[in-house]
Amino acid sequence: MAGRAPRGALHARQKPSSGHRVLLVTHHYAPETGAPQRRWGALVARFIPAGVDVSVLTPPPHYPSGTLAPGSEAHLPGTVSRGAHGERIIRVRYREHTTSLVSRTLDHLVAALSSIHLGWRRLRRRTVRPTVVIGTVPGIPSMFAAWALARIFRAALVVEMRDAWPDLIRPSGIMTGSLAQRRPGRAFATTLAHRVITRLQSRADLVVTTTETFADVVRSRGARNVAVVRNGTAFPVVSRPAVAAGTDLAPRPFRVVYAGTLGRSQGLEVVVRAAALVESRGLPIEVRIVGAGNDATQLAGLARSLGAPVTIGPPIPHAEIDALYNWADTLVVSLRDWEPFQWTVPSKLYEVMASGHHVTACVAGESAELVLSLEAGDVVPPGDVEALANLWAGYATSGIAPVASHAASAWVAAHANDDVLAETYLALLDGLTR
CATH class of the missing domain: 3.40.50.2000 (Glycogen Phosphorylase B;)
Known part of the structure; x- marks a missing residue:
């Protein structure tokens, strides 16, 4: 280079x-x-x-x-x-x-x-x-x-x-x-x-x-x-974590957001199934998925069939993204468990890290290494519904919002x-x- x-x-x-x-x-x-x-x-x-x-x-x-x-x-x-x-x-x-x-x-x-x-x-x-x-x-x-x-x-x-x-x-x-x-x-x-x-x-x-x-x-x-x-990323890089350590979730549900492409590569059915599993354990959770793509209709049908606490909507204007992110406790970045995705880093990950919010990363390879090394959030294996549900259930049970390290947004400012x-x-x- x-x-x-x-x-x-x-x-x-x-x-x-x-x-x-x-x-x-x-x-x-x-x-x-x-x-x-x-x-x-x-x-x-x-x-x-x-x-x-x-x-x-x-x-x-x-x-x-x-x-x-x-x-x-x-x-x-x-x-x-x-x-x-x-x-x-x-x-x-x-x-x-x-x-x-x-x-x-x-x-x-x-x-x-x-x-x-x-x-x-x-x-x-x-x-x-x-x-x-x-x-x-x-x-x-x-x-x-x-x-x-x-x-x-x-x-x-x-x-x-x-x-x-x-x-x-x-x-x-x-x-x-x-x-x-x-x-x-x-x-x-x-x-x-x-x-x-x-x-x-x-x-x-x-x-x-x-x-x-x-x-x-x-x-x-x-x-x-x-x-x-x-x-x-065009997302403004914050100078501090978006959520202060020890922020109390009570008395509301744990909030999850995915904003981006709703395509086959993202494998977002894992998000819908994990949300349904968390709720089945009696834990409050609310998931919002916004975007466009070939899988939008399929995801909406899956959420209905499972009775999952998931709403799926169309893309929102860029000016409204910041408010949506601030509503969430964690932001999802997801890719399927395909070997070539271990060699890529989705641009969405840079956006989430720049925002200062905690990332739930359903990824492997270089993307996972980046999240872990910068303490940007948590990593679960792609497609692993049980692991994703356990992660969110842990935060819902604790009642404390997860926090990302400032190192993540600082890295984006320097390298992206x-x-x-x-x-x-x-x-x-x-x-x-x-």
């Missing part, structure tokens, strides 16, 4: 030594909201004042619904506009999709092919021709479009892996699942995709991961230049700060083009 410039150096430098022209190929971008969109919004906001010319190839806003977002007429395919930070945004074609794998994959493929076509048409002039092309995942076809454009423009290729692809393909079952025996071609496609993605990582001029653990995995597979640029992350990224780009 490249050395970091001193804090504040990003704003002092007027122009990078190599005069980068960066092309970002991504399936998710503002005005959409989400972790990938937030990451690149924060980076671009710092790249441009540093003298970097940024172009973005991305579809119109259509996440997570799969249809064009209301009020997006100015972002239709083929349009070119300036983003909030002065970046050049070229909107590529997309395909309306449902929640099915095939439908979403076709959307990604359409956008990737359109990115190659429109990228060549719009960016071949010498003044805008990119010197660095960055393909960012999620949206696996984006990395292949980035590879093609880097070859066309004779530019450096950066492959950014926000998640542990291709390793997540097999445990997630997105290409096999329960249909594996009836559709053996999916198993072959899984193996082929793993090999092709790994090969592309090894051929990139730079692979960027968000954790040290996954960086080591990628290096072990032959990638010649791998660096870590962690995810950041957007200024620091942008400085690191710019230093890596400088190294590519020297």
Whole structure:
């Protein structure tokens, strides 16, 4: 990982030594909201004042619904506009999709092919021709479009892996699942995709991961230049724990909150089942789950069938998150028990640690080590309903709210700060083009 410039150096430098022209190929971008969109919004906001010319190839806003977002007429395919930070945004074609794998994959493929076509048409002039092309995942076809454009423009290729692809393909079952025996071609496609993605990582001029653990995995597979640029968080970092030690819970229930994506990767059924188990022991508990995702309906049905003390609602405005967090005694971060998740740290964990609240972490690997080493909260094995219920039952019985160490928010301020992350990224780009 490249050395970091001193804090504040990003704003002092007027122009990078190599005069980068960066092309970002991504399936998710503002005005959409989400972790990938937030990451690149924060980076671009710092790249441009540093003298970097940024172009973005991305579809119109259509996440997570799969249809064009209301009020997006100015972002239709083929349009070119300036983003909030002065970046050049070229909107590529997309395909309306449902929640099915095939439908979403076709959307990604359409956008990737359109990115190659429109990228060549719009960016071949010498003044805008990119010197660095960055393909960012999620949206696996984006990395292949980035590879093609880097070859066309004779530019450096950066492959950014926000998640542990291709390793997540097999445990997630997105290409096999329960249909594996009836559709053996999916198993072959899984193996082929793993090999092709790994090969592309090894051929990139730079692979960027968000954790040290996954960086080591990628290096072990032959990638010649791998660096870590962690995810950041827009949540204001507090200077002290949100709850004072010894805070009495009585006479109310123990309060739990999860706010984020309600998808298969999060495995939130463990939260619903644990809440039902705690209540069955005669202990007061109240759980709120807010967000959007493919599992929202299933989770609501499970809560009803168990009679669990769980309410599930839609995403809330960012301005209301702080009040929701302050209502809670603990905030949940959850991932399934899939090996590749041991190599990742969800951006939600940084947000929770920044808030100063206690975290209930249903995670393993690097995420678990981070929570334990910084005393940010408690860790239970992913998917372990009994362990999670025992943890919450213990706090409900004691009547004392759990407390996080100040070390957690201090670590976020030092290592997940957007200024620091942008400085690191710019230093890596400088190294590519020297």
